[in-house]
Amino acid sequence: MSHDIHKSAILSCSGVVFDIKRFAIHDGPGIRTTVFVKGCNMTCWWCHNPESKSDKPELFFSSSKCRNCGRCVAACPQHAHRIGPDGHVIDRSKCVLCGACVTACPFEAVRIIGTIRTAADVLAEVLEDRHYYATSGGGVTVSGGEPLRQPDFVYALLWAARQEGIHTAVDTNGNNGRGGYETLLPVTDLFLFDLKQMDAEKHKAGTGGSLKNVLDNLRWLSENGATVILRCPIIPGVNAEDDGHWRQVADLAAGLTGVTAVEYLPYHRLWIGKQSGLGAAVDEDLRSRPEISGERIAAIHGILEQSGKPVSKG
Template identity: 45%
Template structure:
């Protein structure tokens, strides 16, 4: 039975492909984008996020934790000792202040499938399920089995991917996937490495192969000022040669800072979101190259 590490299920999603969708987020990603807005999806390991501003010092977690990672100090204040945590997830359920969120449950396809089928009546002809992350294709066999099983129920699957996986993880999905939502972040490899920690060669090669194999591909371009804003024209030029369905420009937002801190990650995401004018200019660039913009 194929398994994956699940960190979230988002229902009634309207930006993860056509129609109304339920999005399943799988944990683990080969990239380290400097602007990642789902830092809880980066590591494949389960992890506890602690939001101290929500803690009401009730102490319920102290009793629940088998590893003594939660303590109440002599002043009655809660202290979380991350280094002691063994990621069992037991404290989340007892937290009265909603200060603890556990990310990462290892689940089988049999366990996930009924959760996704709960929303089947809302999917209609255009909606369905989107598999996202992290990078969902770090679990290729799980995604393949799940997409096949969903199709047995008449539910379409989209794959939201960075493309930073071997093509062998993608190709078997082609008969079972409606649309690939494919991220392109930069064309210049040095810029891509600076922004994500990894080369883009495999990513650019994979999208060409997907298009050659007749897949329906919608491209997502994150727009992050001072990181990849000088890549928009180059991305438009690259995509203009491919039979993609459309491009969606995703404005960076800086709302994830507290999540990084809650996960104990000493990473400071970029501060400046793009202006409305910058996003409109990026969209116009794609249109100039004859590309449909969503």
């Protein structure tokens, strides 16, 4: 097979993408394009991208943008929209994602999250900003969702980006089979590796995932030549109040040569509006949890610095 045919075969691979953010500055070094893929195998309630959890496209409704004009009601062939005394109600079980209501709405109150795209199509968008990558030391990052849920698509995109001389990064939750990391390591310059809780039971309760699996993958990456930035969300009621957790993170980072830096990500409440837009209930206890004070963030920063690695807000 010639090089061109080989490249075009790889780039024909498709994945479900829900956003592409250009000029991103928090997803690895320099100015980057971040490609967000859909589907995740963890269940963290604080996820700031709840629209990424399902691996399928889905309908999103913004009640704050809706003017109750009724155009979507008339446009929907499935009669999924209804406006009555109880407000604007969408019966999502009827929705076939045809997009008619999205087109009909003049206020962008409805949209479909997630489209199937080829690696070639996404690469073309990524390449539009290659000048900025070159001048800033940036590149492309695949985030999510969990990129390792779509390893063939992510491999294709990053392999092709590498061929173009573009720096590549993957933001992973760590909770995947080893095979996905073996596949992506040769085409990934940097792993942004999430670490949420150092107590196995609390980790399972908070994320649905196995801490042992996460730590095994982290150690494997570190021992096999990967460059890793640990990314640690600070979550109220999960780890924010627990100095012991942060000391364990610092000790772990100190002992892993592949870990070059530690970033912390203070909790924010953006997920609440997004979850409502997807038609999912929001637990009242979780809704009421406050964001993290500057004083507490500074204390956690200080503990993480005991790792001896550079520490910063991600």
